[in-house]
Amino acid sequence: xxxxxxxxxxxxxxxxxxxxxxxxxxxxxxxxxxxxxxxxxxxxxxxxxxxxxxxxxxxxxxxxxxxxxxxxxxxxxxxxxxxxxxxxxxxxxxxxxxxxxxxxxxxxxxxxxxxxxxxxxxxxxxxxxxxxxxxxxxxxxxxxxxxxxxxxxxxxxxxxxxxxxxxxxxxxxxxxxxxxxxxxxxxxxxxxxxxxxxxxxxxxx
Amino acid sequence: xxxxxxxxxxxxxxxxxxxxxxxxxxxxxxxxxxxxxxxxxxxxxxxxxxxxxxxxxxxxxxxxxxxxxxxxxxxxxxxxxxxxxxxxxxxxxxxxxxxxxxxxxxxxxxxxxxxxxxxxxxxxxxxxxxxxxxxxxxxxxxxxxxxxxxxxxxxxxxxxxxxxxxxxxxxxxxxxxxxxxxxxxxxxxxxxxxxxxxxxxxxxxxxxxxxxxxxxxxxxxxxxxxxxxxxxxxxxxxxxxxxxxxxxxxxxxxxxxxxxxxxxxxxxxxxxxxxxxxxxxxxx
Numbered sequence: 001x002x003x004x005x006x007x008x009x010x011x012x013x014x015x016x017x018x019x020x021x022x023x024x025x026x027x028x029x030x031x032x033x034x035x036x037x038x039x040x041x042x043x044x045x046x047x048x049x050x051x052x053x054x055x056x057x058x059x060x061x062x063x064x065x066x067x068x069x070x071x072x073x074x075x076x077x078x079x080x081x082x083x084x085x086x087x088x089x090x091x092x093x094x095x096x097x098x099x100x101x102x103x104x105x106x107x108x109x110x111x112x113x114x115x116x117x118x119x120x121x122x123x124x125x126x127x128x129x130x131x132x133x134x135x136x137x138x139x140x141x142x143x144x145x146x147x148x149x150x151x152x153x154x155x156x157x158x159x160x161x162x163x164x165x166x167x168x169x170x171x172x173x174x175x176x177x178x179x180x181x182x183x184x185x186x187x188x189x190x191x192x193x194x195x196x197x198x199x200x201x202x203x204x205x
Numbered sequence: 206x207x208x209x210x211x212x213x214x215x216x217x218x219x220x221x222x223x224x225x226x227x228x229x230x231x232x233x234x235x236x237x238x239x240x241x242x243x244x245x246x247x248x249x250x251x252x253x254x255x256x257x258x259x260x261x262x263x264x265x266x267x268x269x270x271x272x273x274x275x276x277x278x279x280x281x282x283x284x285x286x287x288x289x290x291x292x293x294x295x296x297x298x299x300x301x302x303x304x305x306x307x308x309x310x311x312x313x314x315x316x317x318x319x320x321x322x323x324x325x326x327x328x329x330x331x332x333x334x335x336x337x338x339x340x341x342x343x344x345x346x347x348x349x350x351x352x353x354x355x356x357x358x359x360x361x362x363x364x365x366x367x368x369x370x371x372x373x374x375x376x377x378x379x380x381x382x383x384x385x386x387x388x389x390x391x392x393x394x395x396x397x398x399x400x401x402x403x404x405x406x407x408x409x410x411x412x413x414x415x416x417x418x419x420x421x422x423x424x425x426x427x428x429x430x431x432x433x434x435x436x437x438x439x440x441x442x443x444x445x446x447x448x449x450x451x452x453x454x455x456x457x458x459x460x461x462x463x464x465x466x467x468x469x470x471x472x473x474x475x476x477x478x479x480x481x482x483x484x485x486x487x488x489x
Binding site for chain 1: 212215216219221222343344346455456457458459460461462
Protein backbone atom coordinates (compact mmCIF):
# COMPACT_ATOMS: atom_id res chain seq x y z
CA UNK A 1 0.00 0.00 0.00
CA UNK A 2 2.83 2.29 0.94
CA UNK A 3 4.52 1.58 -2.32
CA UNK A 4 1.40 2.53 -4.23
CA UNK A 5 1.24 5.85 -2.50
CA UNK A 6 4.88 6.56 -3.03
CA UNK A 7 4.32 5.87 -6.71
CA UNK A 8 1.45 8.29 -6.62
CA UNK A 9 3.73 10.94 -5.20
CA UNK A 10 5.78 10.64 -8.30
CA UNK A 11 2.70 10.60 -10.47
CA UNK A 12 3.07 14.11 -11.73
CA UNK A 13 6.79 13.96 -12.10
CA UNK A 14 6.70 10.57 -13.82
CA UNK A 15 6.73 10.49 -17.56
CA UNK A 16 3.31 10.12 -19.09
CA UNK A 17 4.73 8.35 -22.05
CA UNK A 18 4.63 4.73 -23.19
CA UNK A 19 2.45 3.80 -20.33
CA UNK A 20 4.88 4.87 -17.66
CA UNK A 21 2.73 7.54 -16.13
CA UNK A 22 1.19 7.73 -12.75
CA UNK A 23 -0.39 4.66 -11.29
CA UNK A 24 -4.12 4.52 -10.88
CA UNK A 25 -4.86 5.48 -7.28
CA UNK A 26 -6.84 7.81 -5.11
CA UNK A 27 -5.15 10.80 -6.69
CA UNK A 28 -5.99 9.80 -10.23
CA UNK A 29 -8.57 12.57 -10.40
CA UNK A 30 -5.83 15.11 -9.82
CA UNK A 31 -3.74 13.53 -12.54
CA UNK A 32 -6.65 13.43 -14.97
CA UNK A 33 -7.31 17.06 -14.24
CA UNK A 34 -3.70 17.80 -15.09
CA UNK A 35 -3.97 15.98 -18.38
CA UNK A 36 -7.07 17.84 -19.42
CA UNK A 37 -5.33 21.05 -18.39
CA UNK A 38 -2.44 20.16 -20.66
CA UNK A 39 -4.74 19.54 -23.60
CA UNK A 40 -6.68 22.73 -23.09
CA UNK A 41 -3.62 24.89 -22.53
CA UNK A 42 -1.98 23.57 -25.68
CA UNK A 43 -5.07 24.18 -27.78
CA UNK A 44 -5.24 27.79 -26.74
CA UNK A 45 -1.80 28.96 -27.72
CA UNK A 46 -2.70 32.55 -28.30
CA UNK A 47 -5.21 32.87 -25.56
CA UNK A 48 -5.35 35.85 -23.32
CA UNK A 49 -3.20 36.29 -20.29
CA UNK A 50 -3.78 33.48 -17.82
CA UNK A 51 -3.32 35.55 -14.76
CA UNK A 52 -2.25 39.10 -14.46
CA UNK A 53 0.06 40.28 -11.74
CA UNK A 54 -2.55 42.62 -10.40
CA UNK A 55 -5.09 39.84 -9.99
CA UNK A 56 -2.54 37.63 -8.37
CA UNK A 57 -1.37 40.26 -5.93
CA UNK A 58 -4.94 41.01 -5.03
CA UNK A 59 -5.83 37.37 -4.53
CA UNK A 60 -2.83 36.29 -2.57
CA UNK A 61 -2.28 37.10 1.04
CA UNK A 62 0.62 39.18 2.23
CA UNK A 63 2.45 36.06 3.37
CA UNK A 64 3.81 35.31 -0.07
CA UNK A 65 7.19 33.68 0.30
CA UNK A 66 10.17 35.69 -0.83
CA UNK A 67 11.05 33.05 -3.35
CA UNK A 68 7.70 33.50 -5.02
CA UNK A 69 8.74 36.19 -7.46
CA UNK A 70 5.70 37.81 -9.02
CA UNK A 71 7.66 39.91 -11.45
CA UNK A 72 6.98 38.91 -15.02
CA UNK A 73 10.35 38.92 -16.78
CA UNK A 74 10.72 41.16 -19.79
CA UNK A 75 12.75 38.58 -21.67
CA UNK A 76 12.36 34.84 -21.82
CA UNK A 77 16.04 34.03 -21.70
CA UNK A 78 16.60 34.75 -18.08
CA UNK A 79 19.75 32.70 -18.00
CA UNK A 80 21.43 34.86 -20.57
CA UNK A 81 20.86 37.96 -18.50
CA UNK A 82 24.10 37.52 -16.60
CA UNK A 83 23.06 34.70 -14.28
CA UNK A 84 24.06 31.52 -16.09
CA UNK A 85 22.44 28.14 -15.53
CA UNK A 86 23.49 24.71 -16.72
CA UNK A 87 20.19 23.82 -18.39
CA UNK A 88 18.02 26.64 -19.70
CA UNK A 89 14.79 25.01 -20.87
CA UNK A 90 13.21 28.38 -21.57
CA UNK A 91 15.19 28.78 -24.79
CA UNK A 92 14.18 25.35 -26.11
CA UNK A 93 11.12 24.36 -28.14
CA UNK A 94 8.41 22.14 -26.67
CA UNK A 95 9.74 18.92 -28.23
CA UNK A 96 13.17 19.44 -26.71
CA UNK A 97 11.82 20.57 -23.34
CA UNK A 98 9.71 17.44 -23.13
CA UNK A 99 12.64 15.24 -24.17
CA UNK A 100 15.09 16.84 -21.75
CA UNK A 101 12.65 16.47 -18.84
CA UNK A 102 12.09 12.85 -19.83
CA UNK A 103 15.85 12.35 -19.81
CA UNK A 104 16.07 14.00 -16.38
CA UNK A 105 13.44 11.59 -15.06
CA UNK A 106 14.97 8.39 -16.46
CA UNK A 107 18.60 9.40 -16.08
CA UNK A 108 18.58 11.73 -13.05
CA UNK A 109 22.12 11.09 -11.80
CA UNK A 110 23.52 12.87 -14.84
CA UNK A 111 21.65 16.02 -13.82
CA UNK A 112 21.96 16.13 -10.02
CA UNK A 113 23.58 19.33 -8.86
CA UNK A 114 22.95 21.13 -12.13
CA UNK A 115 21.05 24.39 -12.15
CA UNK A 116 18.06 24.72 -14.47
CA UNK A 117 15.22 26.98 -15.49
CA UNK A 118 11.97 25.54 -16.77
CA UNK A 119 8.65 27.02 -17.89
CA UNK A 120 5.40 25.14 -17.48
CA UNK A 121 2.17 25.37 -15.62
CA UNK A 122 1.73 24.99 -11.90
CA UNK A 123 -0.04 22.15 -10.19
CA UNK A 124 0.07 20.36 -6.89
CA UNK A 125 -1.21 17.26 -5.17
CA UNK A 126 -1.70 16.22 -1.58
CA UNK A 127 -1.05 12.73 -0.24
CA UNK A 128 -2.76 11.75 2.98
CA UNK A 129 -0.28 8.92 3.47
CA UNK A 130 2.62 11.32 3.98
CA UNK A 131 0.53 14.33 4.93
CA UNK A 132 2.53 16.28 2.40
CA UNK A 133 1.71 18.50 -0.53
CA UNK A 134 3.83 18.20 -3.65
CA UNK A 135 4.31 21.02 -6.14
CA UNK A 136 4.99 20.55 -9.83
CA UNK A 137 5.89 22.45 -12.94
CA UNK A 138 4.12 20.56 -15.74
CA UNK A 139 5.18 20.58 -19.40
CA UNK A 140 3.14 19.18 -22.33
CA UNK A 141 4.82 17.69 -25.42
CA UNK A 142 4.57 19.03 -28.99
CA UNK A 143 1.46 16.99 -29.77
CA UNK A 144 -0.06 18.00 -26.42
CA UNK A 145 -1.12 14.41 -25.79
CA UNK A 146 1.47 13.78 -23.13
CA UNK A 147 2.55 15.85 -20.18
CA UNK A 148 5.28 15.42 -17.65
CA UNK A 149 6.14 17.33 -14.57
CA UNK A 150 9.07 18.09 -12.35
CA UNK A 151 8.55 18.38 -8.64
CA UNK A 152 9.91 21.52 -7.03
CA UNK A 153 10.22 22.93 -3.55
CA UNK A 154 10.69 26.53 -2.64
CA UNK A 155 13.15 27.41 0.13
CA UNK A 156 10.28 28.73 2.21
CA UNK A 157 7.43 26.40 1.32
CA UNK A 158 4.79 28.66 2.81
CA UNK A 159 1.20 27.50 2.89
CA UNK A 160 -1.01 26.24 0.10
CA UNK A 161 -2.97 27.83 -1.54
CA UNK A 162 -2.12 31.23 -0.12
CA UNK A 163 1.51 31.28 -1.17
CA UNK A 164 1.09 29.61 -4.53
CA UNK A 165 -0.57 30.50 -7.84
CA UNK A 166 -3.72 28.79 -9.05
CA UNK A 167 -3.33 25.40 -10.71
CA UNK A 168 -2.81 25.89 -14.45
CA UNK A 169 -0.99 29.19 -14.02
CA UNK A 170 2.11 29.48 -16.20
CA UNK A 171 5.20 29.60 -14.04
CA UNK A 172 8.96 29.61 -14.36
CA UNK A 173 11.01 27.61 -11.89
CA UNK A 174 14.67 28.20 -11.32
CA UNK A 175 16.82 26.03 -9.10
CA UNK A 176 19.13 23.08 -8.76
CA UNK A 177 18.16 19.46 -9.35
CA UNK A 178 18.41 17.32 -6.26
CA UNK A 179 16.81 14.24 -4.79
CA UNK A 180 15.16 13.00 -1.63
CA UNK A 181 14.14 9.65 -0.26
CA UNK A 182 10.64 8.78 0.79
CA UNK A 183 9.34 5.32 1.71
CA UNK A 184 12.48 3.76 0.33
CA UNK A 185 12.19 5.45 -3.05
CA UNK A 186 14.47 8.16 -4.40
CA UNK A 187 12.71 11.07 -6.09
CA UNK A 188 14.18 13.91 -8.11
CA UNK A 189 13.07 17.46 -7.54
CA UNK A 190 14.12 21.02 -8.18
CA UNK A 191 15.47 22.81 -5.14
CA UNK A 192 13.94 26.02 -6.39
CA UNK A 193 15.31 29.37 -5.44
CA UNK A 194 12.73 31.25 -7.46
CA UNK A 195 9.24 30.79 -8.85
CA UNK A 196 8.00 33.37 -11.30
CA UNK A 197 4.45 33.69 -12.56
CA UNK A 198 4.45 34.20 -16.30
CA UNK A 199 2.08 35.69 -18.72
CA UNK A 200 1.16 33.38 -21.63
CA UNK A 201 3.12 35.41 -24.18
CA UNK A 202 6.29 35.08 -22.12
CA UNK A 203 6.50 31.31 -22.29
CA UNK A 204 9.06 30.00 -24.72
CA UNK A 205 7.27 27.52 -26.95
CA UNK B 206 22.36 32.63 -37.75
CA UNK B 207 24.43 32.74 -34.58
CA UNK B 208 21.34 31.86 -32.54
CA UNK B 209 20.57 28.97 -34.85
CA UNK B 210 24.10 27.59 -34.54
CA UNK B 211 24.04 28.02 -30.77
CA UNK B 212 20.69 26.23 -30.56
CA UNK B 213 21.98 23.46 -32.81
CA UNK B 214 25.03 23.03 -30.63
CA UNK B 215 22.89 23.02 -27.49
CA UNK B 216 20.43 20.42 -28.79
CA UNK B 217 23.11 18.12 -30.12
CA UNK B 218 24.92 18.20 -26.80
CA UNK B 219 22.22 15.84 -25.51
CA UNK B 220 22.92 12.15 -26.22
CA UNK B 221 19.24 11.35 -26.83
CA UNK B 222 19.26 13.64 -29.89
CA UNK B 223 22.08 11.57 -31.39
CA UNK B 224 20.23 8.38 -30.46
CA UNK B 225 17.14 9.67 -32.28
CA UNK B 226 19.17 10.50 -35.37
CA UNK B 227 20.96 7.14 -35.46
CA UNK B 228 17.78 5.11 -34.88
CA UNK B 229 15.77 7.26 -37.27
CA UNK B 230 18.24 6.86 -40.12
CA UNK B 231 18.58 3.11 -39.57
CA UNK B 232 14.82 2.58 -39.51
CA UNK B 233 14.40 4.70 -42.63
CA UNK B 234 17.06 2.68 -44.43
CA UNK B 235 15.54 -0.67 -43.46
CA UNK B 236 11.98 0.32 -44.30
CA UNK B 237 12.95 1.67 -47.70
CA UNK B 238 14.80 -1.52 -48.67
CA UNK B 239 11.75 -3.64 -48.17
CA UNK B 240 9.32 -0.96 -49.28
CA UNK B 241 10.15 -1.52 -52.95
CA UNK B 242 9.37 -5.24 -52.71
CA UNK B 243 6.15 -4.68 -50.77
CA UNK B 244 4.91 -2.02 -53.20
CA UNK B 245 5.71 -4.19 -56.23
CA UNK B 246 4.04 -7.23 -54.64
CA UNK B 247 0.95 -5.09 -54.08
CA UNK B 248 1.35 -5.36 -50.32
CA UNK B 249 1.62 -1.64 -49.65
CA UNK B 250 -0.99 -1.82 -46.96
CA UNK B 251 0.63 -4.63 -45.02
CA UNK B 252 2.66 -2.08 -43.07
CA UNK B 253 -0.54 -0.49 -41.89
CA UNK B 254 -2.10 -3.82 -41.00
CA UNK B 255 0.93 -5.06 -39.10
CA UNK B 256 1.39 -1.81 -37.26
CA UNK B 257 -2.16 -2.09 -36.00
CA UNK B 258 -1.39 -5.63 -34.89
CA UNK B 259 1.65 -4.25 -33.07
CA UNK B 260 -0.62 -1.66 -31.43
CA UNK B 261 -2.89 -4.43 -30.16
CA UNK B 262 0.15 -6.40 -29.00
CA UNK B 263 1.43 -3.34 -27.14
CA UNK B 264 -1.88 -3.12 -25.28
CA UNK B 265 -1.51 -6.79 -24.31
CA UNK B 266 2.06 -6.16 -23.16
CA UNK B 267 0.85 -3.25 -21.01
CA UNK B 268 -1.91 -5.47 -19.62
CA UNK B 269 0.61 -8.19 -18.70
CA UNK B 270 2.82 -5.52 -17.16
CA UNK B 271 5.95 -6.07 -19.22
CA UNK B 272 8.42 -3.23 -18.99
CA UNK B 273 9.96 -4.15 -22.34
CA UNK B 274 7.01 -4.80 -24.60
CA UNK B 275 9.18 -6.01 -27.51
CA UNK B 276 9.02 -9.55 -26.09
CA UNK B 277 5.29 -9.67 -26.81
CA UNK B 278 4.97 -7.22 -29.70
CA UNK B 279 7.68 -8.81 -31.84
CA UNK B 280 6.41 -12.44 -31.86
CA UNK B 281 2.77 -11.45 -32.37
CA UNK B 282 3.68 -9.13 -35.25
CA UNK B 283 5.95 -11.72 -36.85
CA UNK B 284 3.26 -14.41 -36.65
CA UNK B 285 0.68 -12.03 -38.14
CA UNK B 286 3.07 -11.09 -40.94
CA UNK B 287 3.66 -14.76 -41.74
CA UNK B 288 -0.07 -15.46 -41.76
CA UNK B 289 -0.79 -12.49 -44.00
CA UNK B 290 2.04 -12.93 -46.50
CA UNK B 291 2.27 -16.71 -46.67
CA UNK B 292 -1.33 -17.78 -46.57
CA UNK B 293 -2.74 -14.74 -48.29
CA UNK B 294 -3.07 -16.40 -51.68
CA UNK B 295 -4.42 -19.75 -50.59
CA UNK B 296 -6.70 -18.75 -47.75
CA UNK B 297 -10.45 -18.51 -48.00
CA UNK B 298 -10.20 -14.84 -47.10
CA UNK B 299 -8.19 -12.94 -49.73
CA UNK B 300 -5.01 -10.95 -48.98
CA UNK B 301 -6.49 -7.46 -48.83
CA UNK B 302 -9.54 -8.60 -46.86
CA UNK B 303 -7.29 -10.50 -44.43
CA UNK B 304 -5.12 -7.40 -43.92
CA UNK B 305 -8.17 -5.21 -43.36
CA UNK B 306 -9.68 -7.72 -40.97
CA UNK B 307 -6.56 -8.15 -38.87
CA UNK B 308 -5.79 -4.43 -39.01
CA UNK B 309 -9.06 -3.09 -37.67
CA UNK B 310 -9.55 -6.08 -35.38
CA UNK B 311 -6.20 -5.56 -33.67
CA UNK B 312 -6.74 -1.80 -33.44
CA UNK B 313 -10.14 -2.23 -31.82
CA UNK B 314 -8.89 -4.92 -29.46
CA UNK B 315 -5.87 -2.84 -28.49
CA UNK B 316 -7.91 0.27 -27.78
CA UNK B 317 -10.46 -1.71 -25.80
CA UNK B 318 -7.74 -3.36 -23.68
CA UNK B 319 -6.10 0.00 -23.07
CA UNK B 320 -9.39 1.38 -21.80
CA UNK B 321 -10.39 -1.65 -19.74
CA UNK B 322 -6.98 -2.16 -18.17
CA UNK B 323 -5.27 1.23 -18.26
CA UNK B 324 -1.57 1.13 -17.44
CA UNK B 325 -1.73 4.82 -16.58
CA UNK B 326 -4.23 7.59 -15.94
CA UNK B 327 -3.44 9.10 -19.32
CA UNK B 328 -5.08 6.68 -21.76
CA UNK B 329 -5.42 9.24 -24.53
CA UNK B 330 -1.74 10.08 -24.11
CA UNK B 331 -0.75 6.42 -24.37
CA UNK B 332 -2.89 5.93 -27.47
CA UNK B 333 -1.59 9.12 -29.06
CA UNK B 334 2.00 8.09 -28.38
CA UNK B 335 1.52 4.64 -29.84
CA UNK B 336 -0.41 5.79 -32.90
CA UNK B 337 1.60 8.89 -33.79
CA UNK B 338 4.96 8.22 -32.19
CA UNK B 339 4.80 11.53 -30.38
CA UNK B 340 8.30 12.17 -29.03
CA UNK B 341 9.17 8.49 -28.50
CA UNK B 342 12.17 8.73 -30.80
CA UNK B 343 13.64 11.45 -28.57
CA UNK B 344 13.17 9.40 -25.43
CA UNK B 345 15.24 6.36 -26.42
CA UNK B 346 17.72 4.79 -24.06
CA UNK B 347 21.13 3.45 -25.00
CA UNK B 348 19.79 -0.12 -24.84
CA UNK B 349 17.03 0.78 -27.34
CA UNK B 350 19.64 2.10 -29.73
CA UNK B 351 21.70 -1.10 -29.44
CA UNK B 352 18.60 -3.25 -30.11
CA UNK B 353 17.79 -1.09 -33.12
CA UNK B 354 21.34 -1.33 -34.49
CA UNK B 355 21.37 -5.13 -34.11
CA UNK B 356 17.96 -5.50 -35.77
CA UNK B 357 18.91 -3.14 -38.57
CA UNK B 358 22.10 -5.11 -39.25
CA UNK B 359 20.00 -8.31 -39.39
CA UNK B 360 17.52 -6.73 -41.81
CA UNK B 361 20.19 -5.23 -44.09
CA UNK B 362 22.25 -8.44 -44.06
CA UNK B 363 19.19 -10.55 -44.88
CA UNK B 364 18.24 -8.20 -47.71
CA UNK B 365 21.75 -8.25 -49.20
CA UNK B 366 22.15 -11.99 -48.70
CA UNK B 367 18.84 -12.86 -50.34
CA UNK B 368 18.80 -9.95 -52.78
CA UNK B 369 18.52 -12.13 -55.92
CA UNK B 370 15.84 -14.36 -54.42
CA UNK B 371 13.85 -11.38 -53.13
CA UNK B 372 14.12 -9.89 -56.62
CA UNK B 373 12.79 -13.14 -58.13
CA UNK B 374 9.95 -13.58 -55.65
CA UNK B 375 8.96 -9.95 -56.14
CA UNK B 376 8.51 -10.14 -59.91
CA UNK B 377 7.65 -13.74 -60.78
CA UNK B 378 6.85 -16.07 -57.93
CA UNK B 379 5.42 -18.74 -60.22
CA UNK B 380 8.57 -18.86 -62.36
CA UNK B 381 10.62 -19.15 -59.20
CA UNK B 382 8.52 -22.11 -58.07
CA UNK B 383 8.80 -23.69 -61.52
CA UNK B 384 12.59 -23.56 -61.32
CA UNK B 385 12.49 -25.51 -58.07
CA UNK B 386 13.23 -22.67 -55.66
CA UNK B 387 11.00 -22.62 -52.60
CA UNK B 388 9.31 -19.25 -53.01
CA UNK B 389 7.42 -19.71 -49.75
CA UNK B 390 10.67 -19.66 -47.78
CA UNK B 391 11.56 -16.28 -49.23
CA UNK B 392 8.05 -15.00 -48.69
CA UNK B 393 8.52 -16.07 -45.09
CA UNK B 394 11.82 -14.17 -44.87
CA UNK B 395 10.13 -11.07 -46.32
CA UNK B 396 7.30 -11.44 -43.78
CA UNK B 397 9.71 -11.68 -40.84
CA UNK B 398 11.80 -8.73 -42.04
CA UNK B 399 8.62 -6.69 -42.57
CA UNK B 400 7.48 -7.42 -39.02
CA UNK B 401 10.92 -6.47 -37.63
CA UNK B 402 10.80 -3.16 -39.47
CA UNK B 403 7.26 -2.42 -38.30
CA UNK B 404 8.16 -2.95 -34.66
CA UNK B 405 11.29 -0.82 -35.05
CA UNK B 406 9.46 1.95 -36.90
CA UNK B 407 6.72 2.26 -34.29
CA UNK B 408 9.21 4.18 -32.16
CA UNK B 409 9.92 6.59 -34.95
CA UNK B 410 6.60 7.51 -36.50
CA UNK B 411 3.97 5.61 -34.54
CA UNK B 412 1.78 2.84 -35.87
CA UNK B 413 -0.51 4.98 -38.05
CA UNK B 414 2.31 6.52 -40.06
CA UNK B 415 4.51 3.48 -40.68
CA UNK B 416 3.03 2.80 -44.12
CA UNK B 417 4.24 6.21 -45.26
CA UNK B 418 7.80 5.28 -44.33
CA UNK B 419 7.55 2.09 -46.40
CA UNK B 420 5.61 3.40 -49.39
CA UNK B 421 6.68 6.98 -50.12
CA UNK B 422 10.43 6.45 -50.68
CA UNK B 423 9.72 3.48 -52.99
CA UNK B 424 7.08 5.39 -54.96
CA UNK B 425 9.32 8.45 -55.21
CA UNK B 426 12.19 6.33 -56.57
CA UNK B 427 9.86 4.65 -59.07
CA UNK B 428 9.04 8.06 -60.58
CA UNK B 429 12.63 8.41 -61.79
CA UNK B 430 14.13 4.95 -62.08
CA UNK B 431 13.09 1.73 -63.77
CA UNK B 432 15.45 -1.06 -62.70
CA UNK B 433 14.93 -2.86 -59.37
CA UNK B 434 18.46 -2.14 -58.17
CA UNK B 435 18.35 1.58 -58.99
CA UNK B 436 14.90 1.93 -57.42
CA UNK B 437 16.09 0.24 -54.22
CA UNK B 438 19.22 2.43 -54.02
CA UNK B 439 17.28 5.64 -54.76
CA UNK B 440 14.55 4.64 -52.31
CA UNK B 441 17.13 4.09 -49.57
CA UNK B 442 18.74 7.49 -50.28
CA UNK B 443 15.37 9.28 -50.32
CA UNK B 444 14.19 7.58 -47.14
CA UNK B 445 17.38 8.28 -45.17
CA UNK B 446 17.50 11.90 -46.37
CA UNK B 447 13.84 12.53 -45.53
CA UNK B 448 14.17 10.92 -42.09
CA UNK B 449 17.29 12.98 -41.35
CA UNK B 450 15.63 16.20 -42.53
CA UNK B 451 12.42 15.38 -40.68
CA UNK B 452 14.14 14.64 -37.38
CA UNK B 453 16.36 17.71 -37.74
CA UNK B 454 13.36 19.95 -38.52
CA UNK B 455 11.27 18.59 -35.68
CA UNK B 456 14.12 19.06 -33.20
CA UNK B 457 14.83 22.61 -34.34
CA UNK B 458 11.22 23.71 -34.95
CA UNK B 459 9.51 21.74 -32.20
CA UNK B 460 7.14 19.86 -34.50
CA UNK B 461 6.02 16.25 -33.89
CA UNK B 462 8.75 13.92 -35.19
CA UNK B 463 6.68 11.28 -37.00
CA UNK B 464 4.44 13.59 -38.97
CA UNK B 465 7.37 15.87 -39.89
CA UNK B 466 9.23 12.90 -41.44
CA UNK B 467 6.13 11.83 -43.37
CA UNK B 468 5.48 15.38 -44.62
CA UNK B 469 9.11 15.52 -45.84
CA UNK B 470 8.53 12.21 -47.65
CA UNK B 471 5.39 13.62 -49.29
CA UNK B 472 7.22 16.78 -50.45
CA UNK B 473 10.01 14.68 -51.98
CA UNK B 474 7.43 12.46 -53.68
CA UNK B 475 5.85 15.45 -55.42
CA UNK B 476 9.30 16.82 -56.29
CA UNK B 477 10.16 13.52 -57.93
CA UNK B 478 6.80 13.50 -59.76
CA UNK B 479 7.66 16.96 -61.16
CA UNK B 480 11.16 15.83 -62.12
CA UNK B 481 9.74 12.76 -63.81
CA UNK B 482 7.37 14.92 -65.89
CA UNK B 483 10.21 17.24 -66.93
CA UNK B 484 12.44 14.32 -67.93
CA UNK B 485 9.66 12.66 -69.92
CA UNK B 486 8.89 15.87 -71.79
CA UNK B 487 12.55 16.30 -72.66
CA UNK B 488 12.75 12.77 -73.98
CA UNK B 489 9.65 13.15 -76.20
